Amino acid sequence: MGSLFEELEAREAAARERVEELEAELADLAEQLERAREGLERLRVARETVAEVMAEMSADASVAAEEEPEAETADGEASSPYAGAERRVMGVLTVPKWRPGMGVDVLPRVYRDILEVIADAPGPVRAKQIVPRIGLATTAGRIEGTRSKLKRLVERGWLDEDEPGLFAPARLRTGASPNSQ
Structure with missing residues (x-):
């Protein structure tokens, strides 16, 4: 009878080892899946953001920025804080x-x-x-x-x-x- 119990213990040990291997593979695959999902979400958000920005930019490239407040010089003339500088936005x-x-x-x-x-x-x-x-x-x-x-x-x-x-x-x-x- 001892050999039957030994055989069952050996099979149980082999099954336990296989379960542990599969659990390790599952954990690795779950981690890979999570990274892939995060990458997919970042790409989706980036694509939507770029599409929105490009649509706005091409919709009207000649939009004027809000006027900068002007300061007065000593002689009473208005001057921009960016006077003499080329201003590009x-x-x-x-x-x-x-x-x-x-x-x-x-x-x-x-x-x-x-x-x-x-x-x-x-x-x-x-x-x-x-x-x-x-x-x-x-x-x-x-x-x-x-x-x-x-x-x-x-x-x-x-x-x-x-x-x-x-x-x-x-x-x-x-x-x-x-x-x-």
């Missing part, structure tokens, strides 16, 4: 704060398109309603990117967001809307 698109008399022509093309869709809407609209109307695919990334632009337009006085997620033309004290100019 590359790859930066700004959404200036709305001021009376400012038209939508100072905004990048995609922002003008957004304001046009909102101005034409019968009431407040959501980002997911705007995305297809400005020619983008209705993916979660595009909707979130548009929502970010809408929030930026609200922060800078171009739009109102009376209820979370609902965007409408800005109402000023005079009742005029900056996007109607």
Whole structure:
């Protein structure tokens, strides 16, 4: 009878060893899978970010940056803090704060398109309603990117967001809307 127990113990030891080998392989594969998933996510985010930036840049390459505050010289003339220096901003698109008399022509093309869709809407609209109307695919990334632009337009006085997620033309004290100019 001793040999039967010895055979079972040997088989159990071999099975235990095989289980440990497979667990080690599984742990290694799980680690490889996690690294691959992280790499995939980084690439997806990078591609979406680059596509968004490139779309904005090509939409309107002639966007003017916000004016720098001017200082007066001793003789009373206004001078820029960058007087005499060539000022070049590359790859930066700004959404200036709305001021009376400012038209939508100072905004990048995609922002003008957004304001046009909102101005034409019968009431407040959501980002997911705007995305297809400005020619983008209705993916979660595009909707979130548009929502970010809408929030930026609200922060800078171009739009109102009376209820979370609902965007409408800005109402000023005079009742005029900056996007109607």
